[in-house]
Amino acid sequence: MKLYWGPHTCAIGIHVLLEEIGKPYATEKLDVAGGASRKPPFTGINPKGKVPTLVRDDGSVLTEFSAIATWLARTNPEKGLLPDDPEGEARAVEMLAYVEGTIHGQGFARMFMPTRFEPQDVVHQTVGLGAGSVKRQGKEMVEAGFAILDPLLSRHPYAVGDTFTIADAALFYAERWAPQQKITLPINLQAHLDRMKTRPAVAKVMELWDET
Ligand SMILES: N[C@@H](CCC(=O)N[C@@H](CS)C(=O)NCC(=O)O)C(=O)O
Incomplete structure:
Protein backbone atom coordinates (compact mmCIF):
# COMPACT_ATOMS: atom_id res chain seq x y z
CA MET A 1 0.00 0.00 0.00
CA LYS A 2 1.38 3.40 -0.94
CA LEU A 3 0.11 6.86 0.00
CA TYR A 4 0.90 9.81 -2.24
CA TRP A 5 1.02 13.03 -0.25
CA GLY A 6 2.29 16.58 -0.40
CA PRO A 7 3.38 19.04 2.29
CA HIS A 8 0.58 21.08 3.89
CA THR A 9 -2.16 19.01 2.21
CA CYS A 10 -5.21 17.17 3.48
CA ALA A 11 -3.34 13.91 2.86
CA ILE A 12 -2.02 14.26 6.40
CA GLY A 13 -5.35 12.90 7.65
CA ILE A 14 -4.91 9.68 5.71
CA HIS A 15 -1.30 9.40 6.85
CA VAL A 16 -2.54 9.66 10.43
CA LEU A 17 -5.04 6.85 9.79
CA LEU A 18 -2.29 4.62 8.37
CA GLU A 19 -0.23 5.24 11.51
CA GLU A 20 -3.23 4.60 13.77
CA ILE A 21 -3.77 1.27 11.98
CA GLY A 22 -0.12 0.36 12.38
CA LYS A 23 0.33 -1.94 9.38
CA PRO A 24 3.22 -1.53 6.92
CA TYR A 25 2.76 1.09 4.20
CA ALA A 26 4.87 3.18 1.86
CA THR A 27 4.62 6.87 1.03
CA GLU A 28 5.70 9.08 -1.82
CA LYS A 29 6.03 12.82 -1.41
CA LEU A 30 4.95 15.08 -4.28
CA ASP A 31 5.61 18.76 -4.77
CA VAL A 32 1.88 19.45 -4.91
CA ALA A 33 2.31 23.22 -4.50
CA GLY A 34 4.71 23.15 -7.45
CA GLY A 35 2.15 21.34 -9.63
CA ALA A 36 3.62 17.81 -9.54
CA SER A 37 0.21 16.25 -8.92
CA ARG A 38 -1.19 17.79 -12.10
CA LYS A 39 1.29 16.34 -14.57
CA PRO A 40 2.75 12.95 -15.53
CA PRO A 41 3.74 10.59 -14.17
CA PHE A 42 1.30 11.22 -11.32
CA THR A 43 -1.73 11.92 -13.53
CA GLY A 44 -1.23 8.41 -14.90
CA ILE A 45 -1.95 7.17 -11.38
CA ASN A 46 -4.67 9.67 -10.45
CA PRO A 47 -6.02 11.72 -13.37
CA LYS A 48 -7.74 14.00 -10.84
CA GLY A 49 -4.29 15.35 -9.96
CA LYS A 50 -4.99 15.28 -6.23
CA VAL A 51 -3.64 13.88 -3.02
CA PRO A 52 -4.40 11.86 -0.97
CA THR A 53 -4.10 9.00 -3.44
CA LEU A 54 -3.76 5.45 -2.20
CA VAL A 55 -2.36 2.63 -4.33
CA ARG A 56 -3.43 -0.63 -2.74
CA ASP A 57 -1.55 -3.91 -2.61
CA ASP A 58 -3.45 -5.25 -5.64
CA GLY A 59 -2.35 -2.17 -7.62
CA SER A 60 -5.79 -0.55 -7.66
CA VAL A 61 -5.97 3.17 -6.98
CA LEU A 62 -8.34 4.78 -4.49
CA THR A 63 -8.96 8.54 -4.47
CA GLU A 64 -11.02 10.98 -2.38
CA PHE A 65 -10.35 11.41 1.32
CA SER A 66 -13.59 9.90 2.57
CA ALA A 67 -13.41 6.91 0.24
CA ILE A 68 -9.86 6.13 1.34
CA ALA A 69 -10.68 6.71 5.01
CA THR A 70 -13.81 4.55 4.84
CA TRP A 71 -11.96 1.74 3.09
CA LEU A 72 -9.17 1.85 5.68
CA ALA A 73 -11.74 1.77 8.49
CA ARG A 74 -13.76 -1.08 7.02
CA THR A 75 -10.70 -3.20 6.22
CA ASN A 76 -9.37 -2.75 9.77
CA PRO A 77 -12.57 -3.15 11.81
CA GLU A 78 -10.70 -4.00 15.01
CA LYS A 79 -9.45 -0.38 15.14
CA GLY A 80 -12.97 1.05 15.54
CA LEU A 81 -12.31 3.89 13.10
CA LEU A 82 -15.91 4.08 11.88
CA PRO A 83 -18.89 3.43 14.15
CA ASP A 84 -20.94 0.33 13.29
CA ASP A 85 -24.28 1.71 14.46
N1 LIG B 1 -11.98 15.90 -3.01
C1 LIG B 1 -10.60 15.57 -2.81
C2 LIG B 1 -9.81 16.86 -2.63
C3 LIG B 1 -8.34 16.60 -2.48
C4 LIG B 1 -7.56 17.90 -2.65
O1 LIG B 1 -8.11 18.97 -2.87
N2 LIG B 1 -6.26 17.75 -2.50
C5 LIG B 1 -5.39 18.89 -2.70
C6 LIG B 1 -4.41 19.00 -1.55
S1 LIG B 1 -5.24 19.31 0.01
C7 LIG B 1 -4.58 18.70 -3.95
O2 LIG B 1 -4.11 17.62 -4.22
N3 LIG B 1 -4.43 19.77 -4.73
C8 LIG B 1 -3.60 19.77 -5.89
C9 LIG B 1 -4.18 20.58 -6.99
O3 LIG B 1 -5.40 20.78 -7.00
O4 LIG B 1 -3.40 20.99 -7.83
C10 LIG B 1 -10.45 14.67 -1.60
O5 LIG B 1 -11.28 14.78 -0.68
O6 LIG B 1 -9.53 13.84 -1.53
Missing part, protein backbone atom coordinates in the same frame (compact mmCIF):
# COMPACT_ATOMS: atom_id res chain seq x y z
CA PRO A 86 -26.33 3.67 11.91
CA GLU A 87 -26.39 6.86 13.97
CA GLY A 88 -22.64 6.85 14.66
CA GLU A 89 -21.79 6.06 11.04
CA ALA A 90 -24.10 8.78 9.74
CA ARG A 91 -22.57 11.36 12.10
CA ALA A 92 -19.07 10.43 10.95
CA VAL A 93 -20.09 10.72 7.28
CA GLU A 94 -21.80 14.02 8.07
CA MET A 95 -18.58 15.42 9.54
CA LEU A 96 -16.45 14.12 6.66
CA ALA A 97 -18.79 15.63 4.08
CA TYR A 98 -18.88 19.03 5.76
CA VAL A 99 -15.14 19.26 6.26
CA GLU A 100 -14.30 18.07 2.76
CA GLY A 101 -17.10 19.68 0.81
CA THR A 102 -17.67 22.97 2.58
CA ILE A 103 -14.76 23.94 4.85
CA HIS A 104 -12.09 22.57 2.51
CA GLY A 105 -13.70 22.44 -0.93
CA GLN A 106 -15.48 25.79 -0.69
CA GLY A 107 -13.59 27.73 1.98
CA PHE A 108 -9.91 26.82 2.15
CA ALA A 109 -9.80 26.10 -1.58
CA ARG A 110 -10.68 29.76 -2.23
CA MET A 111 -7.84 30.82 0.03
CA PHE A 112 -5.28 28.42 -1.47
CA MET A 113 -6.27 28.66 -5.14
CA PRO A 114 -8.28 31.87 -5.70
CA THR A 115 -7.63 31.80 -9.45
CA ARG A 116 -9.74 28.65 -9.78
CA PHE A 117 -12.81 30.55 -8.55
CA GLU A 118 -14.98 33.31 -9.88
CA PRO A 119 -14.80 36.22 -10.24
CA GLN A 120 -11.78 35.94 -12.51
CA ASP A 121 -10.94 39.64 -12.72
CA VAL A 122 -7.54 40.76 -11.49
CA VAL A 123 -8.85 42.95 -8.67
CA HIS A 124 -10.77 40.17 -6.99
CA GLN A 125 -7.93 37.70 -7.37
CA THR A 126 -5.12 39.90 -6.12
CA VAL A 127 -6.38 42.01 -3.25
CA GLY A 128 -5.60 39.30 -0.76
CA LEU A 129 -7.99 39.38 2.16
CA GLY A 130 -9.56 42.66 1.09
CA ALA A 131 -13.35 43.01 1.16
CA GLY A 132 -14.99 41.09 -1.67
CA SER A 133 -11.88 39.17 -2.64
CA VAL A 134 -12.08 35.46 -3.34
CA LYS A 135 -9.66 34.78 -0.48
CA ARG A 136 -11.73 36.85 1.92
CA GLN A 137 -14.86 35.00 0.85
CA GLY A 138 -13.06 31.71 1.48
CA LYS A 139 -11.91 32.84 4.93
CA GLU A 140 -15.46 33.81 5.86
CA MET A 141 -16.73 30.42 4.70
CA VAL A 142 -14.12 28.63 6.80
CA GLU A 143 -14.89 30.72 9.88
CA ALA A 144 -18.62 30.14 9.47
CA GLY A 145 -18.03 26.41 9.07
CA PHE A 146 -15.84 26.18 12.16
CA ALA A 147 -18.42 28.16 14.15
CA ILE A 148 -21.08 25.61 13.20
CA LEU A 149 -18.91 22.64 14.20
CA ASP A 150 -17.58 24.09 17.46
CA PRO A 151 -20.65 23.37 19.67
CA LEU A 152 -20.56 19.71 18.59
CA LEU A 153 -17.08 19.39 20.05
CA SER A 154 -18.28 20.68 23.42
CA ARG A 155 -20.27 17.46 23.84
CA HIS A 156 -17.50 14.91 23.37
CA PRO A 157 -13.70 14.84 23.04
CA TYR A 158 -13.63 13.49 19.51
CA ALA A 159 -15.49 14.52 16.38
CA VAL A 160 -18.48 12.20 16.76
CA GLY A 161 -18.07 10.68 20.21
CA ASP A 162 -15.68 9.50 22.87
CA THR A 163 -13.24 7.75 20.57
CA PHE A 164 -11.07 8.62 17.57
CA THR A 165 -12.67 7.93 14.17
CA ILE A 166 -12.03 8.83 10.55
CA ALA A 167 -14.08 11.99 11.16
CA ASP A 168 -11.29 13.20 13.47
CA ALA A 169 -8.70 12.66 10.75
CA ALA A 170 -10.69 14.96 8.47
CA LEU A 171 -11.43 17.57 11.11
CA PHE A 172 -7.76 17.53 12.11
CA TYR A 173 -6.44 18.39 8.65
CA ALA A 174 -8.80 21.36 8.38
CA GLU A 175 -8.07 22.60 11.91
CA ARG A 176 -4.35 22.38 11.21
CA TRP A 177 -4.70 24.83 8.32
CA ALA A 178 -6.34 27.46 10.54
CA PRO A 179 -3.22 28.91 12.22
CA GLN A 180 -1.34 28.71 8.92
CA GLN A 181 -4.04 30.95 7.42
CA LYS A 182 -4.28 33.24 10.47
CA ILE A 183 -7.70 31.91 11.40
CA THR A 184 -8.46 31.63 15.11
CA LEU A 185 -10.09 28.33 15.92
CA PRO A 186 -13.11 28.45 18.25
CA ILE A 187 -12.33 27.08 21.71
CA ASN A 188 -13.63 23.52 21.33
CA LEU A 189 -11.98 23.00 17.95
CA GLN A 190 -8.68 24.33 19.32
CA ALA A 191 -8.99 21.86 22.21
CA HIS A 192 -9.70 19.08 19.68
CA LEU A 193 -6.62 20.03 17.64
CA ASP A 194 -4.50 20.04 20.81
CA ARG A 195 -5.95 16.65 21.79
CA MET A 196 -5.18 15.23 18.37
CA LYS A 197 -1.56 16.35 18.64
CA THR A 198 -1.16 14.27 21.81
CA ARG A 199 -1.95 11.07 19.90
CA PRO A 200 1.30 9.22 19.10
CA ALA A 201 0.21 8.57 15.50
CA VAL A 202 -0.45 12.26 14.92
CA ALA A 203 2.80 13.34 16.58
CA LYS A 204 4.75 10.86 14.46
CA VAL A 205 3.19 11.99 11.20
CA MET A 206 3.72 15.65 12.01
CA GLU A 207 7.37 14.90 12.68
CA LEU A 208 7.66 12.96 9.41
CA TRP A 209 6.04 15.88 7.56
CA ASP A 210 8.29 18.30 9.43
CA GLU A 211 5.26 20.29 10.54
CA THR A 212 4.14 21.64 13.89
Whole structure:
Protein backbone atom coordinates (compact mmCIF):
# COMPACT_ATOMS: atom_id res chain seq x y z
CA MET A 1 0.00 0.00 0.00
CA LYS A 2 1.38 3.40 -0.94
CA LEU A 3 0.11 6.86 0.00
CA TYR A 4 0.90 9.81 -2.24
CA TRP A 5 1.02 13.03 -0.25
CA GLY A 6 2.29 16.58 -0.40
CA PRO A 7 3.38 19.04 2.29
CA HIS A 8 0.58 21.08 3.89
CA THR A 9 -2.16 19.01 2.21
CA CYS A 10 -5.21 17.17 3.48
CA ALA A 11 -3.34 13.91 2.86
CA ILE A 12 -2.02 14.26 6.40
CA GLY A 13 -5.35 12.90 7.65
CA ILE A 14 -4.91 9.68 5.71
CA HIS A 15 -1.30 9.40 6.85
CA VAL A 16 -2.54 9.66 10.43
CA LEU A 17 -5.04 6.85 9.79
CA LEU A 18 -2.29 4.62 8.37
CA GLU A 19 -0.23 5.24 11.51
CA GLU A 20 -3.23 4.60 13.77
CA ILE A 21 -3.77 1.27 11.98
CA GLY A 22 -0.12 0.36 12.38
CA LYS A 23 0.33 -1.94 9.38
CA PRO A 24 3.22 -1.53 6.92
CA TYR A 25 2.76 1.09 4.20
CA ALA A 26 4.87 3.18 1.86
CA THR A 27 4.62 6.87 1.03
CA GLU A 28 5.70 9.08 -1.82
CA LYS A 29 6.03 12.82 -1.41
CA LEU A 30 4.95 15.08 -4.28
CA ASP A 31 5.61 18.76 -4.77
CA VAL A 32 1.88 19.45 -4.91
CA ALA A 33 2.31 23.22 -4.50
CA GLY A 34 4.71 23.15 -7.45
CA GLY A 35 2.15 21.34 -9.63
CA ALA A 36 3.62 17.81 -9.54
CA SER A 37 0.21 16.25 -8.92
CA ARG A 38 -1.19 17.79 -12.10
CA LYS A 39 1.29 16.34 -14.57
CA PRO A 40 2.75 12.95 -15.53
CA PRO A 41 3.74 10.59 -14.17
CA PHE A 42 1.30 11.22 -11.32
CA THR A 43 -1.73 11.92 -13.53
CA GLY A 44 -1.23 8.41 -14.90
CA ILE A 45 -1.95 7.17 -11.38
CA ASN A 46 -4.67 9.67 -10.45
CA PRO A 47 -6.02 11.72 -13.37
CA LYS A 48 -7.74 14.00 -10.84
CA GLY A 49 -4.29 15.35 -9.96
CA LYS A 50 -4.99 15.28 -6.23
CA VAL A 51 -3.64 13.88 -3.02
CA PRO A 52 -4.40 11.86 -0.97
CA THR A 53 -4.10 9.00 -3.44
CA LEU A 54 -3.76 5.45 -2.20
CA VAL A 55 -2.36 2.63 -4.33
CA ARG A 56 -3.43 -0.63 -2.74
CA ASP A 57 -1.55 -3.91 -2.61
CA ASP A 58 -3.45 -5.25 -5.64
CA GLY A 59 -2.35 -2.17 -7.62
CA SER A 60 -5.79 -0.55 -7.66
CA VAL A 61 -5.97 3.17 -6.98
CA LEU A 62 -8.34 4.78 -4.49
CA THR A 63 -8.96 8.54 -4.47
CA GLU A 64 -11.02 10.98 -2.38
CA PHE A 65 -10.35 11.41 1.32
CA SER A 66 -13.59 9.90 2.57
CA ALA A 67 -13.41 6.91 0.24
CA ILE A 68 -9.86 6.13 1.34
CA ALA A 69 -10.68 6.71 5.01
CA THR A 70 -13.81 4.55 4.84
CA TRP A 71 -11.96 1.74 3.09
CA LEU A 72 -9.17 1.85 5.68
CA ALA A 73 -11.74 1.77 8.49
CA ARG A 74 -13.76 -1.08 7.02
CA THR A 75 -10.70 -3.20 6.22
CA ASN A 76 -9.37 -2.75 9.77
CA PRO A 77 -12.57 -3.15 11.81
CA GLU A 78 -10.70 -4.00 15.01
CA LYS A 79 -9.45 -0.38 15.14
CA GLY A 80 -12.97 1.05 15.54
CA LEU A 81 -12.31 3.89 13.10
CA LEU A 82 -15.91 4.08 11.88
CA PRO A 83 -18.89 3.43 14.15
CA ASP A 84 -20.94 0.33 13.29
CA ASP A 85 -24.28 1.71 14.46
CA PRO A 86 -26.33 3.67 11.91
CA GLU A 87 -26.39 6.86 13.97
CA GLY A 88 -22.64 6.85 14.66
CA GLU A 89 -21.79 6.06 11.04
CA ALA A 90 -24.10 8.78 9.74
CA ARG A 91 -22.57 11.36 12.10
CA ALA A 92 -19.07 10.43 10.95
CA VAL A 93 -20.09 10.72 7.28
CA GLU A 94 -21.80 14.02 8.07
CA MET A 95 -18.58 15.42 9.54
CA LEU A 96 -16.45 14.12 6.66
CA ALA A 97 -18.79 15.63 4.08
CA TYR A 98 -18.88 19.03 5.76
CA VAL A 99 -15.14 19.26 6.26
CA GLU A 100 -14.30 18.07 2.76
CA GLY A 101 -17.10 19.68 0.81
CA THR A 102 -17.67 22.97 2.58
CA ILE A 103 -14.76 23.94 4.85
CA HIS A 104 -12.09 22.57 2.51
CA GLY A 105 -13.70 22.44 -0.93
CA GLN A 106 -15.48 25.79 -0.69
CA GLY A 107 -13.59 27.73 1.98
CA PHE A 108 -9.91 26.82 2.15
CA ALA A 109 -9.80 26.10 -1.58
CA ARG A 110 -10.68 29.76 -2.23
CA MET A 111 -7.84 30.82 0.03
CA PHE A 112 -5.28 28.42 -1.47
CA MET A 113 -6.27 28.66 -5.14
CA PRO A 114 -8.28 31.87 -5.70
CA THR A 115 -7.63 31.80 -9.45
CA ARG A 116 -9.74 28.65 -9.78
CA PHE A 117 -12.81 30.55 -8.55
CA GLU A 118 -14.98 33.31 -9.88
CA PRO A 119 -14.80 36.22 -10.24
CA GLN A 120 -11.78 35.94 -12.51
CA ASP A 121 -10.94 39.64 -12.72
CA VAL A 122 -7.54 40.76 -11.49
CA VAL A 123 -8.85 42.95 -8.67
CA HIS A 124 -10.77 40.17 -6.99
CA GLN A 125 -7.93 37.70 -7.37
CA THR A 126 -5.12 39.90 -6.12
CA VAL A 127 -6.38 42.01 -3.25
CA GLY A 128 -5.60 39.30 -0.76
CA LEU A 129 -7.99 39.38 2.16
CA GLY A 130 -9.56 42.66 1.09
CA ALA A 131 -13.35 43.01 1.16
CA GLY A 132 -14.99 41.09 -1.67
CA SER A 133 -11.88 39.17 -2.64
CA VAL A 134 -12.08 35.46 -3.34
CA LYS A 135 -9.66 34.78 -0.48
CA ARG A 136 -11.73 36.85 1.92
CA GLN A 137 -14.86 35.00 0.85
CA GLY A 138 -13.06 31.71 1.48
CA LYS A 139 -11.91 32.84 4.93
CA GLU A 140 -15.46 33.81 5.86
CA MET A 141 -16.73 30.42 4.70
CA VAL A 142 -14.12 28.63 6.80
CA GLU A 143 -14.89 30.72 9.88
CA ALA A 144 -18.62 30.14 9.47
CA GLY A 145 -18.03 26.41 9.07
CA PHE A 146 -15.84 26.18 12.16
CA ALA A 147 -18.42 28.16 14.15
CA ILE A 148 -21.08 25.61 13.20
CA LEU A 149 -18.91 22.64 14.20
CA ASP A 150 -17.58 24.09 17.46
CA PRO A 151 -20.65 23.37 19.67
CA LEU A 152 -20.56 19.71 18.59
CA LEU A 153 -17.08 19.39 20.05
CA SER A 154 -18.28 20.68 23.42
CA ARG A 155 -20.27 17.46 23.84
CA HIS A 156 -17.50 14.91 23.37
CA PRO A 157 -13.70 14.84 23.04
CA TYR A 158 -13.63 13.49 19.51
CA ALA A 159 -15.49 14.52 16.38
CA VAL A 160 -18.48 12.20 16.76
CA GLY A 161 -18.07 10.68 20.21
CA ASP A 162 -15.68 9.50 22.87
CA THR A 163 -13.24 7.75 20.57
CA PHE A 164 -11.07 8.62 17.57
CA THR A 165 -12.67 7.93 14.17
CA ILE A 166 -12.03 8.83 10.55
CA ALA A 167 -14.08 11.99 11.16
CA ASP A 168 -11.29 13.20 13.47
CA ALA A 169 -8.70 12.66 10.75
CA ALA A 170 -10.69 14.96 8.47
CA LEU A 171 -11.43 17.57 11.11
CA PHE A 172 -7.76 17.53 12.11
CA TYR A 173 -6.44 18.39 8.65
CA ALA A 174 -8.80 21.36 8.38
CA GLU A 175 -8.07 22.60 11.91
CA ARG A 176 -4.35 22.38 11.21
CA TRP A 177 -4.70 24.83 8.32
CA ALA A 178 -6.34 27.46 10.54
CA PRO A 179 -3.22 28.91 12.22
CA GLN A 180 -1.34 28.71 8.92
CA GLN A 181 -4.04 30.95 7.42
CA LYS A 182 -4.28 33.24 10.47
CA ILE A 183 -7.70 31.91 11.40
CA THR A 184 -8.46 31.63 15.11
CA LEU A 185 -10.09 28.33 15.92
CA PRO A 186 -13.11 28.45 18.25
CA ILE A 187 -12.33 27.08 21.71
CA ASN A 188 -13.63 23.52 21.33
CA LEU A 189 -11.98 23.00 17.95
CA GLN A 190 -8.68 24.33 19.32
CA ALA A 191 -8.99 21.86 22.21
CA HIS A 192 -9.70 19.08 19.68
CA LEU A 193 -6.62 20.03 17.64
CA ASP A 194 -4.50 20.04 20.81
CA ARG A 195 -5.95 16.65 21.79
CA MET A 196 -5.18 15.23 18.37
CA LYS A 197 -1.56 16.35 18.64
CA THR A 198 -1.16 14.27 21.81
CA ARG A 199 -1.95 11.07 19.90
CA PRO A 200 1.30 9.22 19.10
CA ALA A 201 0.21 8.57 15.50
CA VAL A 202 -0.45 12.26 14.92
CA ALA A 203 2.80 13.34 16.58
CA LYS A 204 4.75 10.86 14.46
CA VAL A 205 3.19 11.99 11.20
CA MET A 206 3.72 15.65 12.01
CA GLU A 207 7.37 14.90 12.68
CA LEU A 208 7.66 12.96 9.41
CA TRP A 209 6.04 15.88 7.56
CA ASP A 210 8.29 18.30 9.43
CA GLU A 211 5.26 20.29 10.54
CA THR A 212 4.14 21.64 13.89
N1 LIG B 1 -11.98 15.90 -3.01
C1 LIG B 1 -10.60 15.57 -2.81
C2 LIG B 1 -9.81 16.86 -2.63
C3 LIG B 1 -8.34 16.60 -2.48
C4 LIG B 1 -7.56 17.90 -2.65
O1 LIG B 1 -8.11 18.97 -2.87
N2 LIG B 1 -6.26 17.75 -2.50
C5 LIG B 1 -5.39 18.89 -2.70
C6 LIG B 1 -4.41 19.00 -1.55
S1 LIG B 1 -5.24 19.31 0.01
C7 LIG B 1 -4.58 18.70 -3.95
O2 LIG B 1 -4.11 17.62 -4.22
N3 LIG B 1 -4.43 19.77 -4.73
C8 LIG B 1 -3.60 19.77 -5.89
C9 LIG B 1 -4.18 20.58 -6.99
O3 LIG B 1 -5.40 20.78 -7.00
O4 LIG B 1 -3.40 20.99 -7.83
C10 LIG B 1 -10.45 14.67 -1.60
O5 LIG B 1 -11.28 14.78 -0.68
O6 LIG B 1 -9.53 13.84 -1.53
